[in-house]
Amino acid sequence: MAYLKKYLAKLKHCEQGIAYVEFALCLSLMMLLFLGSVEVSRCVLIIQKLEKTVSTVTDVTTQTNPNTTPLTSSQMSQLMSAVTDMMSPYTAGASDANILVIVSDVTKTGSASPVLNWQYCGGGNLSATSRVGTTIGGTATLPNSFSMNSGEELVVGEVFYNFSPIVSTNPVLGSFRIYKTAIFMPRLGALTGFSSHC
Numbered sequence: 209m210a211y212l213k214k215y216l217a218k219l220k221h222c223e224q225g226i227a228y229v230e231f232a233l234c235l236s237l238m239m240l241l242f243l244g245s246v247e248v249s250r251c252v253l254i255i256q257k258l259e260k261t262v263s264t265v266t267d268v269t270t271q272t273n274p275n276t277t278p279l280t281s282s283q284m285s286q287l288m289s290a291v292t293d294m295m296s297p298y299t300a301g302a303s304d305a306n307i308l309v310i311v312s313d314v315t316k317t318g319s320a321s322p323v324l325n326w327q328y329c330g331g332g333n334l335s336a337t338s339r340v341g342t343t344i345g346g347t348a349t350l351p352n353s354f355s356m357n358s359g360e361e362l363v364v365g366e367v368f369y370n371f372s373p374i375v376s377t378n379p380v381l382g383s384f385r386i387y388k389t390a391i392f393m394p395r396l397g398a399l400t401g402f403s404s405h406c
Contacts, residue, residue, distance in 0.1 A: 247373050247381045254298050255386060258367050261294040262309060263390040265331075266365030269311050273396040281328075281405060284311070288330025299332060306370040307332035310406065312340045313363055313399050314348040316356040324348040325399075329406040336368040339387070344404050351389040361398055365390040 268287055272279045291309055292301045299307050309331035316322045324341045341348045348364075356362060369386040 243375060244381075247375075250374070251371060251381060254369065254371060255388070257295050257298060258369055258386055258388045259390075261291055261331075262365040262367040262388050264294060265291065265309055266311060266363055266390040266392050269365070270363045270392040270394045270399070271396070272394075272399060274394075274399055274401065275397050279399055279402045281403070284328045284402075284405065285330065288328070291331030295331075302330070302332065304332040305334055306372070308334035308336045308368045310336075310338045310340075310366045310368075311363060312338060312348065312366070313361065313402065314340065314350065314356070315361045315398075315400060316358055318358050322348040322350060322356050322362075326402045326404040327406040328402075328404070331367075334368055334370060336385075338366055338406070340364050340366065342406070351391070354391060361394055361400065363392050363394060363399065365392075 265287055269279070269284070272283070288309060289302060291307070292299050292304075295307065308329060310327055310329050312327045313325040314322045315325055324344055324346055326344060327338060327340075327342075339349065339351065350356065350362070351364065351366075354362075367386075367388050370383065371381075371386055372383045373381050
């Protein structure tokens with residue numbers, strides 16, 4: 209009994225396992241910080257790539273000269289297939305169900321509401337509906353309360369992307385949809401004669 213009391217008194221002052229206990233307590237917090245920083249950094253990179261992609265696709269579309277080389281479906285198809293390269297390594301090609309790019313042409317005549325002339329969808333297989341509108345010849349809703357003057361034509365690019373964290377049970381960032389837009393005016397003439405593809 210005296211030996212047990214002596215051993216317990218000695219054990220009370222022992223500090224050999226403190227580092228293990230502190231590490232065990234801090235490990236979960238360190239893992240949370242690590243996973244959070246990886247996911248937030250990845251999300252920011254994807255958002256930057258999406259902004260650049262939608263801007264590039266819309267800008268290239270508006271550089272077509274309708275007088276000499278009218279916009280064709282094969283040109284738009286090639287442009288949409290380039291989305292995979294622009295978004296690399298975050299997409300898997302035209303069959304990718306996490307991304308969709310929609311390019312819409314909108315005009316305004318007089319005091320009437322803006323009208324949707326055509327749309328082209330591609331870059332992926334994500335199921336999404338354009339926020340500009342879906343009815344060709346119907347009223348178009350411009351992003352961010354953008355306004356048009358009579359006689360203007362705009363090409364509106366939209367990109368939808370389903371973000372999923374690397375670790376599915378990540379407590380920092382869950383899955384959500386990213387939406388970005390870009391608006392350009394045609395440079396060399398009206399693009400209203402193109403047919404829809406969505």
